[in-house]
Amino acid sequence: DQQVKQNSPSLSVQEGRISILNCDYTNSMFDYFLWYKKYPAEGPTFLISISSIKDKNEDGRFTVFLNKSAKHLSLHIVPSQPGDSAVYFCAASANDYKLSFGAGTTVTVRA
Amino acid sequence: GAGVSQSPSNKVTEKGKDVELRCDPISGHTALYWYRQRLGQGLEFLIYFQGNSAPDKSGLPSDRFSAERTGESVSTLTIQRTQQEDSAVYLCASSPSPLPGAYEQYFGPGTRLTVT
Numbered sequence: 423d424q425q426v427k428q429n430s431p432s433l434s435v436q437e438g439r440i441s442i443l444n445c446d447y448t449n450s451m452f453d454y455f456l457w458y459k460k461y462p463a464e465g466p467t468f469l470i471s472i473s474s475i476k477d478k479n480e481d482g483r484f485t486v487f488l489n490k491s492a493k494h495l496s497l498h499i500v501p502s503q504p505g506d507s508a509v510y511f512c513a514a515s516a517n518d519y520k521l522s523f524g525a526g527t528t529v530t531v532r533a
Numbered sequence: 534g535a536g537v538s539q540s541p542s543n544k545v546t547e548k549g550k551d552v553e554l555r556c557d558p559i560s561g562h563t564a565l566y567w568y569r570q571r572l573g574q575g576l577e578f579l580i581y582f583q584g585n586s587a588p589d590k591s592g593l594p595s596d597r598f599s600a601e602r603t604g605e606s607v608s609t610l611t612i613q614r615t616q617q618e619d620s621a622v623y624l625c626a627s628s629p630s631p632l633p634g635a636y637e638q639y640f641g642p643g644t645r646l647t648v649t
Contacts, residue, residue, distance in 0.1 A: 424575070426575065428575075431573075456637060458640075463542075463642060464642050465537065465624055465626070465639075465640030465641045465642045465643055466576070466624075466640045467639075467640070468637035468638070468639070471637065511575065511576065513576075519564060519566070519581050519583075519589070520578050520581065520589070521566075521576075521578065521638065522575075522578070523568075523575035523576040523577075524575050525573065525574050525575040526575060
């Protein structure tokens with residue numbers, strides 16, 4: 423039962439352009455959302471998070487948007503850089519320790 | 534400072550054999566988590582430790598899977614009588630607190646298990 427879904431397995435974007443990654447969830451109890459980034463042969467690393475009391479959180483080139491009514495969140499990367507090429511996981515929590523992850527989106531930034 | 538480490542990085546085993554996967558969390562982190570990632574899928578929660586106790590083992594797929602943690606540090610995930618469907622990357626994470634709203638989880642590089 424996949425409670426967090428990333429429907430785009432891959433995304434290719436030109437360097438300098440915006441990358442938009444999408445994530446949908448089904449559990450209305452989720453109140454905290456995170457994005458993780460993963461390079462090959464490494465564990466996921468935390469990127470940015472957002473609480474359900476907000477609809478936007480920004481950190482440098484990374485912005486996460488949350489639409490609670492649509493149970494949808496997105497990650498914007500502007501401008502995209504070659505080092506951003508990685509797998510991005512969306513994760514959600516219902517105010518406890520357990521994180522539910524999406525299947526990931528592989529981002530490739532073209533020079 | 535050292536991050537989360539896991540060993541071995543790769544393990545190939547024959548069906549029916551037992552395997553042990555090890556996780557060394559970041560020093561001082563009280564919470565420890567095991568996840569599994571099968572090919573093309575997201576991370577699947579297996580078990581959570583707070584200190585040396587495991588209040589939530591609900592994610593363990595079967596009674597062939599067990600885990601322990603000693604000294605509020607090292608954790609071992611054991612899979613008995615391995616099956617081919619156990620093939621996956623097993624990831625360990627730790628955090629200073631179990632609350633994701635306060636702290637994110639720090640992941641190790643994972644152990645890639647292949648059951649032949």
